[in-house]
Amino acid sequence: MADPEVADTDESWSVSDSVEKFASPYVSLRIDTIVDPAGDEHARAVVQPNGAIGVLALDDDDRLLLVQQYRHPVGKFLLEIPAGTLDVAGEKPLDAAVRELAEEADIVAERWESVLHLLATPGYSSEGWQVFSASGLSAVPEADRTDREAEEAAMVQWWLPFDQAVDAVLAGRITDSMTVAAILAVQVQRTR
Incomplete structure (x- = not known):
């Protein structure tokens, strides 16, 4: 044992x-x-x-924010938590999470908490991921929103009750590994 x-x-x-x-x-x-x-x-x-971060954003009604984005390597539009790479020199993971939530979803959060650390595909990649939860959500003012380009230009945001997000993971309707791990980690934390 x-x-x-x-x-x-x-x-x-x-x-x-x-x-x-x-x-x-x-x-x-x-x-x-x-x-x-x-x-x-x-x-x-x-x-x-460079590594990446993800944001599991839950509103006051326990709805999870998901973005639907085209991912060329798999040729699909995937449902994902807002996420992004650590592509700003010297940027800390939490600062990247704050930036990505604002850029991808036009949302800011009052409260942040680290949820988990992951290695993406350690058989051939050194990439590490850190996932944060975000709550106390509010909208970014219209004038301060990011102009999205390329795949992000067609990105759609969805709010899904958290329990339904868990069901979608278990049914295979959400398959992005960072999103799956984040949803299941929070579900486990809730049942402990």
Whole structure:
């Protein structure tokens, strides 16, 4: 049986070689040669995005804010919590969450709380995510709203009762992994 305090550890295998294959302000790709405990070497692709945040925003009627956005890699419009990358130099995750909620949903919040930390796809990516809950919501004044471009220009905002959001996750109607994890984490917190 595992110790009740079992957790991820910060141990790593040594790297004998690392070659950058692609770099941009948003994401980079390198090929590392890792050395296992037996001394054998293995090539591994490592995708390095900047990291991201998500915002689980609940209004006073316990409705969850979702945005519907086109995601080209999967060719679908996905229902997601407002989210974005850590693409402003030196910006703290909470500041990015505040910015993204205002940019994607024209909403500001009075109260913020960290909900969970995730690793997106640790088999090939170093990207980490932090999800915050936001409450005490109000609208961004019309004059201060962000002009949305590209996929965000067609973004639609939806309010869904939280219980129905949980049902949508369990029925497979919401599949974005950060959104699913955030909704289920809050559901578990509510039942403890």
